[in-house]
Every structure is written in structure tokens, then in C-alpha cells.
Amino acid sequence: MGANCECKYLMNKFFSKKISIISFILIPIIFLWHPSWLGFLGVQPYWPLFWLLPWSMMNGSVNGLIYGLFLGLILDSLTLDNSFTQIPGLIFCGFLFGRIKLNSDILVGHFRYGLICSFGSFLCGTLYFLQILFKNFSDSNSLMLIPSVKNILAEVFLTGFFAPFICSQLLRMFKFSRRKL
Amino acid sequence: MLGIRRISTNRWWHKKKNWILFTIFLFLAFVRISKGSFYKDFYYFISKPFWPGKFQKEIILESIDQEYLIKLNLLKKDNLRLRRNLSLQESSNKENISAAVISRKSGSWWRQIILNKGSKDGVKIGDIVIGPGGLLGRVKHTSLFTSSVILITSPESKLGVWVDRIQINGLLVGLGDDYPSLILYSNDADIKVGDFVSSSPASTLLPPNIPIGIVQSIDETLKSKKTAKISLLAKPHVIDWVQIVNVNI
Numbered sequence: 001m002g003a004n005c006e007c008k009y010l011m012n013k014f015f016s017k018k019i020s021i022i023s024f025i026l027i028p029i030i031f032l033w034h035p036s037w038l039g040f041l042g043v044q045p046y047w048p049l050f051w052l053l054p055w056s057m058m059n060g061s062v063n064g065l066i067y068g069l070f071l072g073l074i075l076d077s078l079t080l081d082n083s084f085t086q087i088p089g090l091i092f093c094g095f096l097f098g099r100i101k102l103n104s105d106i107l108v109g110h111f112r113y114g115l116i117c118s119f120g121s122f123l124c125g126t127l128y129f130l131q132i133l134f135k136n137f138s139d140s141n142s143l144m145l146i147p148s149v150k151n152i153l154a155e156v157f158l159t160g161f162f163a164p165f166i167c168s169q170l171l172r173m174f175k176f177s178r179r180k181l
Numbered sequence: 182m183l184g185i186r187r188i189s190t191n192r193w194w195h196k197k198k199n200w201i202l203f204t205i206f207l208f209l210a211f212v213r214i215s216k217g218s219f220y221k222d223f224y225y226f227i228s229k230p231f232w233p234g235k236f237q238k239e240i241i242l243e244s245i246d247q248e249y250l251i252k253l254n255l256l257k258k259d260n261l262r263l264r265r266n267l268s269l270q271e272s273s274n275k276e277n278i279s280a281a282v283i284s285r286k287s288g289s290w291w292r293q294i295i296l297n298k299g300s301k302d303g304v305k306i307g308d309i310v311i312g313p314g315g316l317l318g319r320v321k322h323t324s325l326f327t328s329s330v331i332l333i334t335s336p337e338s339k340l341g342v343w344v345d346r347i348q349i350n351g352l353l354v355g356l357g358d359d360y361p362s363l364i365l366y367s368n369d370a371d372i373k374v375g376d377f378v379s380s381s382p383a384s385t386l387l388p389p390n391i392p393i394g395i396v397q398s399i400d401e402t403l404k405s406k407k408t409a410k411i412s413l414l415a416k417p418h419v420i421d422w423v424q425i426v427n428v429n430i
Contacts, residue, residue, distance in 0.1 A: 031296065032284045042288030042359070042418060079291045080321045081332045128290055132336045132357065143399075144408060145336070148357035151289050 019177045020055065022177050024067075024168060029053050038162075043154035045162050046121040048090060053097045053117055053163070054171035058178070061098030068094025084131040091125030098119070113145060113167040118160030125152035185346035232370065240325050243392040260390075265270060278302055279425040280310075283327065287418040288359050291334035294318070296425070304425055307386070312423045315392035316380060320425065323349070328425070332417050334361055341384035342393055347371050350381050351413065359418075360397060360410040373397060378411055388428060 009076075034129060036148065038044060049107045049138050056064025072087030079086075129152060193199050212219060280296035287294070298304050299322045308320040310330045318332040331338055338355035342363065349372075351365045365372060376396040382389040397412040 031287075034284065034286045036285070036287075036418070039288055044286075044289060079286075080293050080329055080335070080337070083337060084290070125290075132290070135338075136354075144362045145356050146356070148290075148336075151357055166417060 011036065019173045023051055023173070024055075024095045025070075027071065028078055031075060032078060038158075040158050041154040043151055043158065045153050045158040046124060047160060048086075049093060049117045049124070050163060050166040051170060053096055053113060053120070053167050054174050056094050056097035056172050057100055057171065061095045064094030064096075064098035064107055066094070071113070084128055085134050086124060086128060089120075089127040092127070093123060096123075110164040111115060111166075112166055113163045114160040117163035117167065118156045121153060121159035122156045125155050133160070173174040182186065184188055212252060215277050223429065236400075263340040277426050278304060280304075280328070280423055280425055281350070282423065283422050285418065288333070290336065291354065292332040292338075292357070292417070293321075294330045294332065294423075296328045296330060297326070298425060299324050301325050304328045305427065307428055309387055309391070309426050309428055310423050311391060312415040312417070312420040314413070315394070316387070317415050317420065317423060319386065325338075330423075333413070334359060334417070335341060340386060340393075342378050343379040343389070344370075344376050344378055344396075346373075347375050351378075353378070359393075360412060362400075362408045363396065363411050365407045366405065368405055368407065372396060372407060372409055374398060387430075388426070406411055 027048050034044055036042075052064065052068060052071060055067055059067075068086060068090035072085065074091040075086050075090075097116065097120065129145075129149065132148075136145060188331060207286075213233060236240050255424050256374070280298040280302075282294050284295035286292060294310075294317070296304075296310070304320055306320055308322060308328075310317045310320060316333060318330045318335070318338065320328045321331040324327040333355055334355060335355045336357045336360070338353075340353045342351050342353045344351060344363075344365070349365060350369065353361050353363055353364045355361045363372075363378060364407045374396050378393045379395065380389055380391040380393060382386040392414050394411040394413040397410045398411055400408040400410070
């Protein structure tokens, strides 16, 4: 009985300490899962930003930049587009998010997460779209791609909508795990 | 006075029998003018319980399905024989591999599906994936247990296609939305809304004659080419089971 309790305590301690790593590992799985009931116009929120924002806010720009690169590498390996990459957008967002200071006012903080994530999603989407435009520029097919801008807009809306719920929870969990350390 | 009253009671319109005859005449005239529609409608209601039931309908539909299946197989054999005679491209005769979709990204920029069959089941890079309706995409990566398919709506996808009505080859380009664009490198191509698009016999990536989609709208003509939006026959966002076809081109 005692051993069982101790085992549970150690497990809880492990999970609370490693929550940031565990949530990092879960991002690609959610990215692949792509739950259609959460989508809007068939588009999903840009999941990596929900993790990257609290992580960068806690650990600073350099850490955000590095983990942005890691996330980009993982997500690029999951998608089949060899010509385009998500790395520049995520690196830039990681660096930018690291410059943001934690806000003491909870409500303002909540809404701010939404706005920041929307901006980050717009940045990542635009950088990705520019790569596609650049690749198709030589074939003069770039004009045909204009309607797909709706992907960026839908993604910006959804990311901004979900960010206050997810980011604030993750930030709270990261703070908690750090306090334990 | 009494005499006058007696005369008035003897008028024909005072007799009930005459009115009955007049009514019958009117009814018959209505039947004649309406060409018996009243009778037909009446017959519709009284004969309803004796109509051929659903069971009979199912038997007939099943027979029609079987007939079509037999015809399709005969045509396939004919097609294969003629293609061999003319030394044209042909797809492999191996059994198709059925696979379930375990991950689907059919919106946004990344348009791909992941299937539950991988290299251990004989799936190879370059195999094509078809779903109910027609072509979905091509296998671009395989792991031991899974294979990743790039959809034809992906911005990375470019395929040679064939517009059957005007007998012309075109290029189908994915744009990152649900409607890929067909580019015809001919200014005077007489493409129309509703034209059927299939895989091109000249394509080096796909076997010929795989249904792809229907022309939904035609864009404005550019300098030297015509473009059109294609509505796909196979809907990647709802399909759960697909067939992987081995390609030997």
C-alpha cells in the first residue's frame, strides 16, 4: 500500500516536472489528429503557437527561437511539402513571443494571448504563403493562388479564438512545474 | 290564381329527376374534358396497396448492378487487350490494397492523408490512391505501418490530365483550397463547365483514365493559356476507406 502511494507520488512529481516536455511531444500528435469538429472552413488552429507562446514567455527569446526551430523541424517532417517550410515563421514567432512580459492582470492577459497568437498565426501563414507564391511565380500561376488566402484568415481567427483558453492553462502549468523545481 | 300555380309547378326545373340527370351530364362532361384524370387519380389510390413493393425494386436494382459489373469487367478486359495491342500504358493487374484513413489534413496548406498500410503491406512511393469517385492523390512517403498521401489539392501537386470531350491534355495544379486549377496551354481550347477530367494517357505519374473531376468554372483567359476550377469527384474530407493502386509506369 505504502509502495503504491509512493509510486503514485513519484509519477505525479515526474508529470508535473516534465509537463512542458510532454506537451511539446503532444503537439505533432494534435497536428496530425486534425479534429474536423474544431475546424472552420476545413482549417484548423495553428497548434504549435499555443505551446510556443507560454514557453517563450517563460524562457525568453533565445529559448523561444530554438524551440521554434525544433517545432518547425518536427512539423516539417510530418508534412509532405518538401518545397515549403514552417521553420522561418516559428523561429520568428518564438523570438517575438520571448520579448513579451507576463501581464499581472488576468483578463487583459487572456485577451492578449488571443491577439498575440492571431498575429503569430498571420505571420506564419503569410510566410508559408509567400513561399508558395515564390515557387509558382516562375510559372506565372501565382494569381490563381489568391483565393487560398482564406486559409490564413480562417487560421488567424481560430488560433486567436482558442489561444486564451489553451495558452493561459499551459502557462499556469509551466509556472507550476517550475515552482516545483 | 290556382291555375297559374299549377302551371308553374309543372316546369321541368321543378323536377328533381331532371336535376339529377343534369348533374350526371355535368360530371360526364368534366370527365370527358379532363380526359379521365379523376378516374386515374382514383385508380392511383385504390391500386396503391397492390403496387410492386420495395422488395421487387431491390431485386431489379441488384440485377442492374450485376449487369453493370459484368459489362465493366468485359470493358476492362477489352481495354487491357487493346492497350497491350497498341503498346499503351497500363496500370498493374495486381490486387488493390484497401486502407483506412488514420489522419486527415484536408484543409489549410497541408493537404495530406495518412493510411494504415505501409511498406510491410507492399505500398510503394508513387502508388496512387483512389477513393469512391476517383483519384485522391499519390503516396509520397511510406513507413513500416503507414503511408502518407499527398492530395491533389495540395500546392505541391501537379498532374497531367485529359479533358475527354475536347481531347486535350492539361495540367492540374493544387492551390491549397478544395478546387484545383486546370491549365490548358492553348488559347482556343473549347472547354465548358461540366467537362469531365481524367488522368492523362500521356502522364508519367498516373495510369490513364482514372476519373478526377468536373470543370466547375472557367477563369478568364490569360495570354497563352486557359484555366478552370475543377470540382473533385472524390471528396478527401469525408472518405474513410481508400484503395492503393500499384503503378508500373
